[in-house]
Amino acid sequence: MLLAGGEPKVTSAFFSTLMPLALALASGGQAQEKPDWMNRRTEDRLSYLRGPYNRSIDLIPEFARDMYATGVGHALAYEALVRGRKDRLESQVQPQIAAILRNPPRFLVDEAAISPRFSTRFSSLEKVFEWAHTLHFQTIDVLAYPGWDFQRKEEEIQRLWKFYSAQPFALTGLPMNMDRLDGFSWSGLFRSKYPKTNALFWGYHWLQTANYDMLYGTALASQREQYAVLGDRYRTEELTRTDRDFMPMTAEISPRFARRFPQIANAFDNLHMLHDNVNDILADDRLTESQKDQAVDAAIINVLASTHRNCEPVAADEVETVAPGIHDHRHPNSMPGMGWMKGSDGDEMFMTGMGWMDMSECAHCSVSFPDSPKLTATGFAGPYGATVSSNGWTMSVRCVLCARDMASESIGRVILRAATEDPSRILVLISDEEGTFRSNLPEAVFLDEPAEHPECESWSRAFTNRAAFERYLKANPGFQSAQPLVLADWANRYNGKPETYRKISRPNPYRPNPDRLNPSGTKSPSLEVRSR
Amino acid sequence: MIAAVRMMAFGAMVAYSSGALLHEADCPNCKLPLVQNNDNFDNEVVVRYGNKRIEYRSIYCVLKDQDRYKVDLTVYSPSEKIGEPVVLKRVQGKWTAPEKAVFTMGTSKMSLCAQQSRAFSSLEGLESVRLKLELGESKPLTLTEFIEAVKKHKFEPSGGTCCSQAVSPK
Numbered sequence: 198m199l200l201a202g203g204e205p206k207v208t209s210a211f212f213s214t215l216m217p218l219a220l221a222l223a224s225g226g227q228a229q230e231k232p233d234w235m236n237r238r239t240e241d242r243l244s245y246l247r248g249p250y251n252r253s254i255d256l257i258p259e260f261a262r263d264m265y266a267t268g269v270g271h272a273l274a275y276e277a278l279v280r281g282r283k284d285r286l287e288s289q290v291q292p293q294i295a296a297i298l299r300n301p302p303r304f305l306v307d308e309a310a311i312s313p314r315f316s317t318r319f320s321s322l323e324k325v326f327e328w329a330h331t332l333h334f335q336t337i338d339v340l341a342y343p344g345w346d347f348q349r350k351e352e353e354i355q356r357l358w359k360f361y362s363a364q365p366f367a368l369t370g371l372p373m374n375m376d377r378l379d380g381f382s383w384s385g386l387f388r389s390k391y392p393k394t395n396a397l398f399w400g401y402h403w404l405q406t407a408n409y410d411m412l413y414g415t416a417l418a419s420q421r422e423q424y425a426v427l428g429d430r431y432r433t434e435e436l437t438r439t440d441r442d443f444m445p446m447t448a449e450i451s452p453r454f455a456r457r458f459p460q461i462a463n464a465f466d467n468l469h470m471l472h473d474n475v476n477d478i479l480a481d482d483r484l485t486e487s488q489k490d491q492a493v494d495a496a497i498i499n500v501l502a503s504t505h506r507n508c509e510p511v512a513a514d515e516v517e518t519v520a521p522g523i524h525d526h527r528h529p530n531s532m533p534g535m536g537w538m539k540g541s542d543g544d545e546m547f548m549t550g551m552g553w554m555d556m557s558e559c560a561h562c563s564v565s566f567p568d569s570p571k572l573t574a575t576g577f578a579g580p581y582g583a584t585v586s587s588n589g590w591t592m593s594v595r596c597v598l599c600a601r602d603m604a605s606e607s608i609g610r611v612i613l614r615a616a617t618e619d620p621s622r623i624l625v626l627i628s629d630e631e632g633t634f635r636s637n638l639p640e641a642v643f644l645d646e647p648a649e650h651p652e653c654e655s656w657s658r659a660f661t662n663r664a665a666f667e668r669y670l671k672a673n674p675g676f677q678s679a680q681p682l683v684l685a686d687w688a689n690r691y692n693g694k695p696e697t698y699r700k701i702s703r704p705n706p707y708r709p710n711p712d713r714l715n716p717s718g719t720k721s722p723s724l725e726v727r728s729r
Numbered sequence: 730m731i732a733a734v735r736m737m738a739f740g741a742m743v744a745y746s747s748g749a750l751l752h753e754a755d756c757p758n759c760k761l762p763l764v765q766n767n768d769n770f771d772n773e774v775v776v777r778y779g780n781k782r783i784e785y786r787s788i789y790c791v792l793k794d795q796d797r798y799k800v801d802l803t804v805y806s807p808s809e810k811i812g813e814p815v816v817l818k819r820v821q822g823k824w825t826a827p828e829k830a831v832f833t834m835g836t837s838k839m840s841l842c843a844q845q846s847r848a849f850s851s852l853e854g855l856e857s858v859r860l861k862l863e864l865g866e867s868k869p870l871t872l873t874e875f876i877e878a879v880k881k882h883k884f885e886p887s888g889g890t891c892c893s894q895a896v897s898p899k
């Protein structure tokens with residue numbers, strides 16, 4: 198196996214003479230070719246794809262303002278980094294940014310105007326960032342646009358991806374080995390030296406990924422209601438939390454969207470990783486200014502679509518020999534929209550706050566998700582029955598019963614998003630602190646006839662209305678005597694802990710030091726479970 | 730069908746996993762693993778309100794963490810008998826428990842909260858398991874005394890929470 202597990206750490210004496218080698222190592226043993234456009238310092242500005250949906254983000258005003266503010270936050274921190282204000286980053290710049298985030302702008306802000314020195318010095322990077330941010334905003338605009346139906350939006354998102362990828366500044370939509378991209382000698386410097394400023398970056402990236410499952414398959418009214426919860430979480434927790442082991446990944450926070458549009462999810466993760474790379478490089482005092490320039494260029498090239506034009510994504514279990522360097526494009530078997538993470542194995546990955554998760558299984562009952570074709574045949578909108586979002590995490594579950602029970606076991610407000618018989622309509626249930634749900638589909642009814650979990654997609658279901666429920670019963674005579682449950686009756690049921698649940702007991706790969714108190718990675722005491 | 734087969738494949742693993750749900754694997758107060766019921770003792774401490782049921786590692790942890798909840802609470806705290814928890818209620822901030830219920834704070838070491846910081850149906854109930862739970866000289870406390878004792882107990886600053894050694898009843 199060629200699993201490198203990060204690049205060799207390079208000492209400072211090494212740097213002056215061996216920097217080119219280090220950069221070559223950074224890109225997997227051989228220096229990648231620098232595309233022509235990176236040598237041009239021209240404006241090269243690209244325009245939006247035209248559409249009636251542009252600026253629809255403004256229909257969710259709080260969300261729009263928070264998104265606009267992320268641009269300001271990025272730019273202010275970058276400008277401080279290149280103007281030698283590093284030592285004031287945590288004490289002065291961070292509070293300054295935090296103040297702007299508390300009172301965000303009403304318009305999209307031109308980042309280059311806020312960070313003139315950074316944008317001039319790193320003009321290639323600025324183009325890559327700007328182009329990817331355009332993809333962010335346009336996909337959001339499409340999903341927030343009330344004028345089109347679900348199908349039309351799906352098509353437009355595909356069109357946007359094509360439009361985006363056709364440009365030289367495009368990032369690759371392939372899954373990248375995140376452990377390797379975060380394995381350079383400078384990796385992790387920024388988050389350890391400037392934890393509060395790093396929290397801002399990872400907070401923005403949380404917001405920029407969390408919004409996709411919020412918007413997907415739901416109407417404007419529900420998007421606004423969901424943002425009331427998510428925006429609050431973003432401002433009060435995500436922007437300040439310093440306990441994340443790694444940046445938030447799109448598939449982790451918006452699994453439904455990531456599975457539906459894996460290339461876009463990967464491109465966003467690659468974008469966010471590039472942000473981390475740049476932060477780490479600029480934070481590394483061992484590098485000269487020109488070495489920093491070279492390292493940033495190499496970091497860009499690592500994730501450009503053009504660098505990987507001959508590459509293919511591959512499911513973890515189908516790999517015989519892991520490709521070296523940056524060309525490891527493995528993804529978890531059941532999640533094409535995510536690259537390889539530290540310690541990953543097949544479908545298992547470590548998530549901060551949740552511990553080890555198996556992405557092929559229900560997070561509540563551990564039963565494998567049914568294979569996708571079966572799901573389509575039974576009318577699920579997506580590959581999963583439902584997702585549960587709370588306290589910054591999102592988990593995929595097999596059925597609405599698992600979603601409901603998981604919600605009741607979680608402290609605080611929860612957003613539950615469930616597939617219905619109509620692929621274009623996702624049922625969104627938002628619970629208050631006490632677990633009382635509000636629904637975006639007031640006519641919705643539930644089938645709740647608990648049996649064995651491996652068949653739960655048949656006995657635990659949500660329907661947009663009673664007629665759909667009746668149709669389902671006609672087609673599935675086994676449930677003939679079942680009664681449709683309205684939300685209030687369904688919501689206060691509880692089915693107990695599924696006996697199929699299994700916990701993956703492995704230590705946190707990001708914190709191998711066992712001396713440190715480390716909640717998620719702590720090994721459980723060996724306990725015998727009473728047979729139920 | 731495929732799902733059913735796969736499930737049987739991991740059936741064997743269930744035996745040595747803790748059985749705790751992953752999302753509730755850690756106590757909201759001390760962040761250490763929750764302790765599941767076993768053949769000798771119930772250990773799952775559950776706080777109920779509205780449609781929520783939040784699990785804690787010990788009744789100590791519930792009381793330490795209670796300020797996060799603004800509503801009335803019902804707490805099911807395992808006793809000396811399997812299937813017969815001591816039910817505590819907090820109504821408008823005031824706690825009540827069954828008249829004969831007693832509590833132990835544990836030995837001087839607070840690292841054993843799941844095992845030693847517990848509720849019992851009565852004094853006799855406590856005495857019947859004193860040895861098994863290694864309660865030592867631990868004094869039986871009334872609810873009021875117990876609440877006071879929890880309030881006074883301070884976390885040690887570096888990782889020394891109530892349950893830092895994650896000991897649990899055998």
Ligand SMILES: [Cu+2]
Nearest residue numbers: 505508523524
């Ligand atoms: Cu490649």
Ligand SMILES: [Zn+2]
Nearest residue numbers: 559562595599
């Ligand atoms: Zn499940």
Ligand SMILES: [Zn+2]
Nearest residue numbers: 595596599653
């Ligand atoms: Zn289920």
Ligand SMILES: [Zn+2]
Nearest residue numbers: 756759786790
């Ligand atoms: Zn605890």
